[in-house]
Amino acid sequence: MSSFHLAHLNVATLRYPIDAPEVAEFVDNLDPVNKLADESPGFVWRLHGDIMDPDDFRPYDDENVVVTLSVWESADALFDYVYRGGHMDFLRRRLEWFERDKQHGAVLWWIPAGHQPTLREAVERLELLRADGPTQRAFTFRQRFEPGLE
8 A cells, every 4th residue: 555645636626606506417426426536446536515605716816716626536536437337427518517728737646645635735736737847755646756856
């Protein structure tokens, strides 16, 4: 078992307010999609709270920006959840609910096993990725780094 886990932050901007009927299908499926994550091999932890509550999931002033923050045993485990399971059905439809990303909307970074990253820590990693591109401290699926080199 590795002494590192992979943290993942995803930030997206809804096309409509969170309580708008245009995004109701997305909101209504949050619990089932989160359950898929919780039950996926390699899943460790995710940020819990109420997506409707600005204090839980809104690190930016824009009320339409929503986030997910999770921890996985490996990049492969996260990749399998995102791209090879039921989550993919919703990922394919993301442009129905979300604006197209103008910059990196997701970031990965290694953390010591057992650490639960804060939303603030996660946003700092995303800002590093946006400023410097992929590095050991903040990277993407396309350009991964191995743990323990930071």
